[in-house]
Amino acid sequence: MQTDKLAVAIVDDHPIVIEGLKMLLQNEENLQVIGGFCDGESILAYLRLNKADLILLDITLPDINGMDLCRMIKDEFRSTMILILSNHTERSIIMQTIQNGASGYLLKNSSIDELRNCITEAVNGNICFSKEVVEIISRPTKNQLQGRPQLTRREKQILALIAEGKTSQAIAGELFLSPLTIDTHRKNLIQKFEVKNVAELIRAAHQQYLL
Template identity: 30%
Template sequence: MRVGLVEDHHLVREGVRLVLSAVPGLEVVGEAAGGAEAFALVEAMAPDVLLVDVTLPDADGIQLLRAVRTRFPRVALIALTMHRDAETVRQALLAGAAGYVVKGARASELVDAIRAVAHGDRYLHSTVTGVVVEDSLRWLHAGSPLSVREREILGLLAGGSSPVEIGHLLGISPHTVRRHIANLAAKIEVRGIAGLVAYARAHDLVREPG
């Protein structure tokens, strides 16, 4: 089973490589320190599974997951991250990750995740399964497929605010806002800002800034 790794910290890459190289049937065929190298890695080495850190210095890991999934649909993706919040888990899964493993996981858990996604299954680390269940229940009780933060961003966007303005109002970066917007379009299956605005108006979500 061929495994690729996208991770900017050398020590983490080295540790993962040492762990996986000791497992029969697993081979680390390539490593990338950032998003710019990730596509070259996949094209050159054709891994069965790609581990992707969602926090990279030169790229948005969530967007990278989505781009790799679109361009190389046969590669199984695992988000490898320190983040355990529901929002990041949801975004990673929506972007195409079949697995989600936190960096505090045991080596055996990472191996289990790789084997699971390589065989077409999903894998969520035990520390985030509860978060995912609670998040899903909140959606059900709210009667909406959107999280509170997504509804806020969509409402402000429909009200005429730019990503920079939305970020300022909500205390998050414009980059994070743009990532939310891309995820929103994928989640509610619309195209572009016009589609998002139309959805917001139809569901009475428009929010004027200020």
């Protein structure tokens, strides 16, 4: 029955990709492609007037990046499922889209069977990745490969206080040290973790269970 079909929207900045996906999906009994959109604003405008059950979303769009658009759609239209269909292979992008509410991530060279499988998984409330994406996210990160930095007792103490949001001045007062000494420890910690700033330091320390 027509009403049982999933209403699918395709969002990609290349019209030829949209047309290709439409042709690929037109014979799927459980799907009905309701439209193709080349930018974020047009899909948002459509969704405010119409329902889509599933969106196949690219990351690269002319007006809004797909990661942000994914979050915006999920915030406003919670029941709409989103599968990312992209050429981007960066682990951080893949993980960010999932955090932003996507039900899965596929590369554009995925097979129709992989796409079918991911759609089924999404409908069942699961998160699904194409085979290549599984390989990307299962590789160890640089931090994991390098192992944990060796910290002195004092460095662990200062790291914990930094994570609490305390300033060098406040930490110095608490530990009866000079603010300059605390700043030196802070710089050493940033260097040991090979990060750029305190926010990254805290994130890396959490990832390595040092906080």
